[in-house]
Amino acid sequence: MGKLTIGCFASLVGSTNLDFAIKLAGAAMEKGHKVDLWVSGNGTMISIKDQRPFKDYSSLEKPLKELMAKGLNVTACEACAESRGYHHDNTLEGVKRFSMDWYLGSCFDADRVFHIGGE
Amino acid sequence: MKLVAFVSDYKMTVDTLDRLKPEKLGIILVQNGVYHATTKEKGKPSSLLNYSADYYVLQEDLETRGLSGANVIDSKVKVIKFGDIVDLMFNEYDKTAWL
Numbered sequence: 686m687g688k689l690t691i692g693c694f695a696s697l698v699g700s701t702n703l704d705f706a707i708k709l710a711g712a713a714m715e716k717g718h719k720v721d722l723w724v725s726g727n728g729t730m731i732s733i734k735d736q737r738p739f740k741d742y743s744s745l746e747k748p749l750k751e752l753m754a755k756g757l758n759v760t761a762c763e764a765c766a767e768s769r770g771y772h773h774d775n776t777l778e779g780v781k782r783f784s785m786d787w788y789l790g791s792c793f794d795a796d797r798v799f800h801i802g803g804e
Numbered sequence: 805m806k807l808v809a810f811v812s813d814y815k816m817t818v819d820t821l822d823r824l825k826p827e828k829l830g831i832i833l834v835q836n837g838v839y840h841a842t843t844k845e846k847g848k849p850s851s852l853l854n855y856s857a858d859y860y861v862l863q864e865d866l867e868t869r870g871l872s873g874a875n876v877i878d879s880k881v882k883v884i885k886f887g888d889i890v891d892l893m894f895n896e897y898d899k900t901a902w903l
Binding site: 687689701702705708709711712713715716718796797798799800801802 | 810812834835864885886887889890891893894898900902
């Protein structure tokens with residue numbers, strides 16, 4: 686088994702890149718791989734806790750928590766989060782916040798790197 | 805280099821693919837990119853299907869758009885799931901690109 690690093694640079698509301706990243710992370714973990722997930726830009730919104738799930742709206746807090754409980758390693762870009770008003774006190778428990786160095790370090794010893802989004 | 809490119813949109817401006825010269829190319833159609841596998845314009849299939857590549861389309865993204873494998877217009881495009889994507893990434897290719 687190997688290590689997969691996923692970097693998700695999600696776009697605005699309606700972009701399903703974050704959903705894709707979470708599903709791929711889950712599928713990779715199911716196959717026995719270790720997964721690091723880095724979120725940047727608007728992707729940092731996934732790090733906010735207590736988001737209200739609406740029926741026809743993408744809500745990733747629950748699947749994210751489930752994957753983190755199984756070992757998904759999630760880090761949000763601190764600068765991107767802070768610039769959007771996402772601070773420590775409203776960050777989902779278990780989601781770390783670091784600078785981009787963390788993402789580069791994760792890529793360095795990954796078997797596969799997958800950089801999603803950026804549009 | 806063995807490259808798998810994820811096409812996530814249904815825009816024809818994917819000239820990036822013209823510039824990529826890997827020894828092996830895989831193209832996985834995801835999100836709105838699945839329309840490349842199901843849609844004809846003026847009677848012709850998408851030009852994106854003309855590369856010498858292995859083609860795949862994500863079943864879940866077909867289904868969320870009310871489509872299925874039956875709507876795929878070219879048999880060379882294989883319908884796959886997220887688990888298959890992981891296997892392709894780890895076993896068949898070594899680099900990825902998101903377009």
